[in-house]
Amino acid sequence: MDQRLSFVTLAVRDLTATRRFYVDGLGWTAALDVPDEVLMIQVGEHVVLSLWSEAGFEGEVGPIRRGAGLAPVTLAHNVATREEVDAVLETARAAGADPVHAAAEREWGGYTGYFGDPDGFRWEIAWNPGPIGQAVLP
Known part of the structure; x- marks a missing residue:
């Protein structure tokens, strides 16, 4: 495979x-x-x-398991700069995302924030300066 x-x-x-x-x-x-x-x-x-x-x-x-709390998964969208993180979060807010968590500097060296789509799936918007973060950029 x-x-x-x-x-x-x-x-x-x-x-x-x-x-x-x-x-x-x-x-x-x-x-x-x-x-x-x-x-x-x-x-x-x-x-x-x-x-x-x-x-x-x-x-x-098959049947969906339902209950309180968040689905144990996040989707991530990586961008090239800190400024793009803030811009994407603002676009999501304007589109009706709820909640939107402001971006913050992360312990591992990146800058990320989150938003929820209409079903609560969490999207991480991330600037990751490390090699793995750069590898996923177009």
């Missing part, structure tokens, strides 16, 4: 709200949009963010 990731699939409660946030709010482009079923957005050369309605997700994958 090749060492790569092709799709990140998330089950969402309200696909219309999700579309409004990612496409209308953040300005991303849908690669595939099937109302009430799935929204797919190409987020890298060979990576797709696949946002499925909960019903469609459960029908294919």
Whole structure:
């Protein structure tokens, strides 16, 4: 098996709200949009963010575990400068992200902040000056 990731699939409660946030709010482009079923957005050369309605997700994958707290996963978007971190967080805030946690200097040398999408999935916006952080920039 090749060492790569092709799709990140998330089950969402309200696909219309999700579309409004990612496409209308953040300005991303849908690669595939099937109302009430799935929204797919190409987020890298060979990576797709696949946002499925909960019903469609459960029908294919199985029951979703629900409960209090955050999903134990974050999605990250790395940028080239500290200023870009702040700008992306502001764009997310304008798109309706809630919550938005202001960026801070991190112990490991980077600068990051977080926002939540309509389903509470947390996005980390990061400037990482180390080699691994630089390796993921376009």
